[in-house]
């Protein structure tokens with residue numbers, strides 16, 4: 139299986155690149171942000187609780203997102219692999235994911251970490267906020283909080299995957315197509331090295 143963690147701060151291009159990667163590699167796309175927004179749209183109690191936190195740019199509790207990923211893994215038994223987009227975001231989520239994949243006798247193949255400057259992130263998110271209807275993109279203070287949450291709780295996961303020799307950084311500036319080509323090259327090399 140090809141199991142990728144697509145990693146990086148809010149607005150770096152994870153969702154954008156995931157769409158292209160699932161098409162190319164026939165993978166299942168698991169975005170915790172999308173799943174949570176689906177819960178909000180359906181007005182579930184989980185969605186209503188998550189909305190209060192998401193609107194402030196705060197991460198939702200680990201047990202909530204881990205439960206969502208567990209359900210999705212169980213619902214997709216025979217697949218070529220998964221792209222985890224926006225998950226894991228904490229050390230607890232990363233170790234839970236390792237255990238869940240072990241139960242399926244598989245593991246994470248690689249973390250692809252996208253990088254751009256904070257100025258570019260803020261510009262992209264405010265721009266999306268103009269017409270996305272996402273409250274967490276509409277306000278510079280909330281965006282700053284999301285970046286702070288990323289720096290405090292999520293960025294340390296680079297060390298987690300580096301220790302497993304699975305960390306691969308990819309420059310996130312440029313056109314969507316240029317960045318996709320760089321990710322594609324990185325994955326091709328990983329697949330070749332894995333034999």
Ligand code: B4P
Pocket residue numbers: 147148149150151152153154155170171172174191192195196197198199200203223224225226227231262263265266274284310311312313314317
């Ligand atoms: P997410 O939905 O994951 O939000 P995101 O990080 O902003 O999305 P993404 O990074 O995919 O956006 P993209 O760059 O593609 O999370 C939202 C909230 O949900 C979190 O704040 C948290 O509260 C909660 N949550 C989700 N997962 C969680 C978890 N595991 N644990 C706890 N809480 C969790 O796109 C950004 C913009 O940039 C787009 O407009 C795009 O068009 C543009 N763009 C992309 N590539 C570009 C390029 N190359 N050039 C110019 N613009 C580009």
